[in-house]
Amino acid sequence: MSQFIINRRKFLTIAGVAASAIPLSGCDAFDSLLSGQSPVRDFLASANGLTYRAHRALIGADTLAPEFAASEIRQGQRPNGSTDPADAGYLALKDAAFSSYRLVVGGLVEKPASFSLAELRNMPARTQITRHDCVEGWSCIAKWTGVPLHRILDEARVRPEARFVVFHCYDTMNLGLQGAVPYYESIDLIDARHPQTLLAYGCNDQVLAVANGAPLRVRIERQLGYKMAKYIKGIEVVSSLAPFGSGKGGFWEDLGYEWYGGI
Numbered sequence: 001m002s003q004f005i006i007n008r009r010k011f012l013t014i015a016g017v018a019a020s021a022i023p024l025s026g027c028d029a030f031d032s033l034l035s036g037q038s039p040v041r042d043f044l045a046s047a048n049g050l051t052y053r054a055h056r057a058l059i060g061a062d063t064l065a066p067e068f069a070a071s072e073i074r075q076g077q078r079p080n081g082s083t084d085p086a087d088a089g090y091l092a093l094k095d096a097a098f099s100s101y102r103l104v105v106g107g108l109v110e111k112p113a114s115f116s117l118a119e120l121r122n123m124p125a126r127t128q129i130t131r132h133d134c135v136e137g138w139s140c141i142a143k144w145t146g147v148p149l150h151r152i153l154d155e156a157r158v159r160p161e162a163r164f165v166v167f168h169c170y171d172t173m174n175l176g177l178q179g180a181v182p183y184y185e186s187i188d189l190i191d192a193r194h195p196q197t198l199l200a201y202g203c204n205d206q207v208l209a210v211a212n213g214a215p216l217r218v219r220i221e222r223q224l225g226y227k228m229a230k231y232i233k234g235i236e237v238v239s240s241l242a243p244f245g246s247g248k249g250g251f252w253e254d255l256g257y258e259w260y261g262g263i
């Protein structure tokens with residue numbers, strides 16, 4: 001089974017080398033090849049569907065990502081992407097030491113709700129030491145503490161037509177002519193209910209730092225780093241990703257990255 005996945009990765013690598021300009025290596029850089037309609041983008045889109053189906057068929061819904069020993073934590077979690085948002089709403093929260101923060105939970109739920117940080121910290125927590133893999137080519141092992149997302153979903157009572165969870169973030173990314181667009185991400189309900197999917201407020205036994213997404217960021221341990229939204233403002237349960245951003249399910253996905261960043 002892993003043989004199949006390795007072969008698929010090799011296939012993607014070879015295809016990537018052939019197209020040589022595919023910037024799968026950069027969170028900070030993107031390329032006109034991947035914007036709009038291009039054969040490369042279409043190729044990646046179909047490969048993405050294949051990865052998703054292969055993972056879902058071959059890896060059980062609850063298969064855990066590897067966990068590590070504390071001795072394997074070599075350094076602090078390396079900050080990447082937005083590390084110090086300058087957006088007004090975020091600065092106001094940060095100036096008040098996040099005391100007025102509330103995680104807003106809405107969309108296709110019976111009981112829309114919001115949670116303060118104290119409420120989140122009082123819910124049953126999970127701690128796990130996992131490896132973060134960024135498409136830029138680096139990895140980092142860190143210890144994460146937070147509320148399993150399934151607990152929040154159970155409290156809010158997800159409606160039967162729901163398919164995805166969208167994470168809305170405080171930070172915006174500057175896209176030149178398009179101006180500042182908010183970072184956002186999405187996952188399906190299988191990953192949302194996975195036991196290692198956490199809304200994390202702690203990292204390496206400390207309160208989550210601003211550089212790593214304070215006050216709340218998601219951990220989705222079977223996917224790549226860009227899926228793990230930091231600076232979460234709210235989560236929205238939805239049946240379609242079309243209404244958000246350019247409709248591809250995430251900030252980087254709208255620029256050509258795969259929606260399913262399975263590893």
Ligand SMILES: Nc1nc2c(c(=O)[nH]1)N[C@H]1C(S)=C(S)[C@@H](COP(=O)(O)O)O[C@H]1N2
Pocket residue numbers: 027077078079080081082132133134135169170171183211212213225226227228229230231
């Ligand atoms: N809101 C938001 N979330 C984000 C990003 C970002 O720029 N903004 N960058 C992503 C990327 S590419 C990575 S690798 C990780 C980095 O998380 P870290 O700073 O804790 O290492 O956050 C992801 N989540």
Ligand SMILES: [Mo]
Pocket residue numbers: 027080133134135136225226
């Ligand atoms: Mo990343």
